[in-house]
Amino acid sequence: ELNRTVWGAGISVDIVYSLDVLDRCLERLDLLGQIIATPPSRERSELAQRLLTRVVLQLHEARSLRALTTGNLRQLHRRIVERSARTGEHFIAGSRREYAHLLLAAGGGGVLMVGTTAAKLLAARLPISDFLHGLVYGVIYAITFLLLHHLHLVLATKHPAMTAATIATILRDGRGNGRFDEIVDRMARICHSQLAAAAGNVVMVALGALAFTAMWQRLSGGAFLDHQTAQRTYESFSPLTSGTVFFAALTGVLLWLSALAGGWLDNWSTWRRIPQGIADHRLGSRLGHARMVRWSATWERHIGDWGSNISLGLMLGMVPAIGHFLGAPLDVRHVTLSTGMLFTACGSLADGWYSNAWFMLAVSGIFIMFLLNLGVSFTLSLWTALRALQVPAADVRELLRRLGTRVMLRPLDFLLPPRTPAMADAGTEAPAAVTAGRP
Secondary structure, X not given: OHHHHHHHOOOOHHHHHHHHHXXXXXXXXXXXXXXXXXXXXXXXXXXXXXXXXXXXXXXXHHOOHHHHHHHHHHHHHHHHHHXXXXXXXXXXXXXXXXHHHHXXXXXXXXXXXXXXXXXXXXXOOOOOOHHHHHHHHHHHHHHHHHHHXXXXXXXXXXXXXXXXXXXXXXXXXXXXXXXXXXXXXXXXXHHHHHHHHHHHHHHHHHHHHHHHHHHXXXXXXXXXXXXXXXXXXXXXXXXXXXXXXXXXXXXXXXXXXXXXHHHXXXXXXXXXXXXXXXXXXXXXXXXXXXXXXXXXXXXXXXXXXXXXXXXHHHHXXXXXXXXXXXXXXXXXXXXXXXXXXXXXXXXXXXXXXXHOHHHHHHHHHHHHHHHHHHHHHHHHHHHHHHHHOXXXXXXXXXXXXXXXXXXXHOHHHHOOOOOOOOOOOOOOOOOOHHHOOOO
C-alpha cells in the first residue's frame, strides 16, 4: 500500500533511496522473525545463513557507487516509462471502426503537416545563423505537435514509444502463458495501427503538398522552390546516396527520448504537486476556485504530452544545427515530415518528376524511414522498460518466439485489424483511437 501511494504521488532520488533502505530493513526483520519462530534445527541454520549472506551482500552494494546509481536510476526510469505509457494507448486501434477513425485522424495530421513543411521551407530563407534556424524549425515543429495533440490528430511513429512500458508490465506481472498471447495481440495492434497512421499521414501530406505548390505557382507565377533547392531536396532522400538510413534511425532515437521526456515531466509535476498548487493558487479568489480546479485538471492531464511534443519538436529542429556546429553532418528523417518535403520539391519541378528514377529511390527512402522510425523507437522503449521492470530474460525469449510464430502463421494480423474486437479485447481493455488524446 505504501509503495502504491508513493508511486502514485511521484518520486525523487531521495524517495527512491529511502524506500530501498526501508525494503532492506523489512526484509531483514522478516528473516529475523522466521529465525526466532523456528526451533533449533537445520532449517533455522539455513535461515541464519541466508540472513548473514543477505546482510553482507547489501552492505557491499551500499558501498558500491555503481550498484547505488543503477538501483536508483532503475526505479526512477521505471516511474518515467510507466507514466510515458499512458498517452500511446489511445492511438492503438482494436477494431475496424477504431481503425477507420485512426485513418481519419492520421489524414488530418497529414493535412496539418503540409503547413508545417511550407513554414519550415519559408523559414529556411531567413538570413539568420544555423543555430537560430534550428531554433525556429524546432518551434515550428513543437507548435505543430501541440496542435496535433489538442485537435486529436495523429502523427505516425510518435506513440509506439509510449506503449512499451505497458507490454513490459504485462510480461512481468502476468501469470501463465496467456500473457504472451496478450502481448503479441497488442504488438499486432500497434503494427496495423501505425500502418494506418503512416498511410493517412503520407497520402494526405503528399496530396496536400502537391496542391499547395500548384496553388502557389498559380498565385505567384513561380515555383515555391527554385530548381536547385528542389532537386537537392528531391535527391536527399535516396537510401543509397545519402545518410537517410542513419538519419531515420537517429530520428527513432529522438522519438524514444521525447517519450522519456514526457514521462519525466509528468513525474516531476506530480512530485512537486504542481496541479495542487494551481488549484489552490490565490488567483482563485479573483478568477474563481472552480476555474482554477479546471486549469489544474488540464495541466495534470496534458503536461506529459506537452513535454513530449515540445521536446520532440526542439530536438528535430536543433539536432542538425548542433551537428553542423560540431562538424558532424547530422540531420533528421521523419516519415511524415520527409514526405511533405519530397512532394513539395516534386511539385516545384517540371512535369514528369514521377517517372524519374530518383523519385522511386526517394519513395523507397520514405518506406525505410517508416520502418526505422517505428522500429528503433519501439525497440529502445521496450528494452528500457524491460530493464527498468527487471523482466526475466526467459520471458523475453518466449515472447520473441511466440511473436515470430504469429508473424509466420498470421501475418495479416500485423497489417489489418480484426473484423471483430474479440482479439483486441483478449485480456485487456481495448483503448479507443476515436478518443485519441482525450482523458
